[in-house]
Amino acid sequence: MNAENKDDVRLPIEGDILTTHTGESIIIHQKLGNGAMGQVFLGKLNERNFAVKTEKKALGLIPLEVKLLLTAKRENFNHFCTIYGYGKVSKAYNFMIMSLLNSDLYQLRMECPNRIFSMNTTTQIAIQSLKAMEELHSIGYIHRDIKSSNFAPGRGRCSTIFIFDFGLSRRFVDGSNMKLSPRKNVGWRGTVRYASLNAHKQLDLSRRDDIESWLYMLIEMKLGSLPWCFLRERNQVGNSKMIIRTDRANFFSNLPKQFQEIMDIIDNYDFESCPNYPKLKKLVEKIRINDNCDEAEMKWDWETAELSIIGTVSVKSVAIMAENGSNNISSPE
Numbered sequence: 001m002n003a004e005n006k007d008d009v010r011l012p013i014e015g016d017i018l019t020t021h022t023g024e025s026i027i028i029h030q031k032l033g034n035g036a037m038g039q040v041f042l043g044k045l046n047e048r049n050f051a052v053k054t055e056k057k058a059l060g061l062i063p064l065e066v067k068l069l070l071t072a073k074r075e076n077f078n079h080f081c082t083i084y085g086y087g088k089v090s091k092a093y094n095f096m097i098m099s100l101l102n103s104d105l106y107q108l109r110m111e112c113p114n115r116i117f118s119m120n121t122t123t124q125i126a127i128q129s130l131k132a133m134e135e136l137h138s139i140g141y142i143h144r145d146i147k148s149s150n151f152a153p154g155r156g157r158c159s160t161i162f163i164f165d166f167g168l169s170r171r172f173v174d175g176s177n178m179k180l181s182p183r184k185n186v187g188w189r190g191t192v193r194y195a196s197l198n199a200h201k202q203l204d205l206s207r208r209d210d211i212e213s214w215l216y217m218l219i220e221m222k223l224g225s226l227p228w229c230f231l232r233e234r235n236q237v238g239n240s241k242m243i244i245r246t247d248r249a250n251f252f253s254n255l256p257k258q259f260q261e262i263m264d265i266i267d268n269y270d271f272e273s274c275p276n277y278p279k280l281k282k283l284v285e286k287i288r289i290n291d292n293c294d295e296a297e298m299k300w301d302w303e304t305a306e307l308s309i310i311g312t313v314s315v316k317s318v319a320i321m322a323e324n325g326s327n328n329i330s331s332p333e
């Protein structure tokens with residue numbers, strides 16, 4: 001049945017057929033992910049699998065994601081899904097069709113023993129996710145919701161980590177490539193657990209804030225949790241992020257010293273700063289050298305552990321979503 005003929009306000013269900021902007025028909029299969037903003041489905045077109053992201057039209061975030069992914073495609077970026085189509089279903093919802101990825105990095109870590117990644121996997125993720133952010137920043141956007149559930153490896157034996165979910169992204173330059181000035185009194189954007197100190201202070205965000213969220217994401221991958229993971233109040237989480245700075249030596253005692261050096265670098269950036277990606281990458285590479293990480297025979301933890309969710313289509317469980325701090329609240333700008 002064609003979704004256009006059905007109820008006007010619901011998101012698609014299995015069996016619906018969506019027609020893209022180029023007139024191709026894609027069949028909706030099972031749900032892959034449930035986000036705060038919409039749902040992601042497995043879609044099939046001529047026996048090929050795709051991911052189909054949907055949102056209620058009133059949200060209006062998918063058109064921005066489409067624009068961004070089309071730019072990434074033109075730029076031949078390595079760490080972005082390829083966009084294959086997009087469209088809307090009457091008054092109900094927007095959708096876009098993109099390459100199908102594996103389970104996201106949050107789900108993959110949850111399946112690992114002690115819910116931690118090895119140093120080899122953590123640092124490879126660090127390098128690739130940093131490159132993904134550099135690509136995004138190079139086209140004038142910041143992400144504003146950097147976290148492990150917004151990165152995923154490709155399907156099959158794929159060694160590339162992809163960044164996705166640009167619903168909260170924002171341009172930091174204007175049409176003439178001039179940097180925008182910081183705004184006053186901005187609303188909350190992002191996910192509390194990974195938000196930068198500036199986000200807690202309700203300051204306008206910039207490239208440095210993506211990098212700070214990236215660092216929290218990496219620390220969580222390596223230690224299994226962050227000190228504020230059980231705090232519910234946004235202010236309490238912000239205070240906890242201040243405390244780790246006054247008590248750096250203690251907080252970083254179980255991590256290679258380069259993690260602390262990265263935090264020092266980030267804390268010295270201001271709104272305008274262009275992150276020094278090569279320097280950050282070098283620090284991560286130093287960790288790899290010191291830890292004797294295997295370069296030639298690199299295998300992701302999820303490949304060696306042969307986790308149950310690899311190669312299958314997993315629906316993110318409610319428990320994982322709750323733990324994941326899926327509270328990327330956005331308030332009007």
Ligand SMILES: Nc1ncnc2c1ncn2[C@@H]1O[C@H](COP(=O)(O)OP(=O)(O)OP(=O)(O)O)[C@@H](O)[C@H]1O
Nearest residue numbers: 032033034035036037038040051099100101104165
């Ligand atoms: N290309 C893809 N391939 C496979 N699964 C995907 C893909 N894109 C998204 N997903 C799955 O769907 C989930 C939700 O996707 P996404 O983050 O884009 O939506 P969202 O509504 O913005 O969610 P959130 O509330 O987590 O920000 C992801 O965490 C992931 O598990």
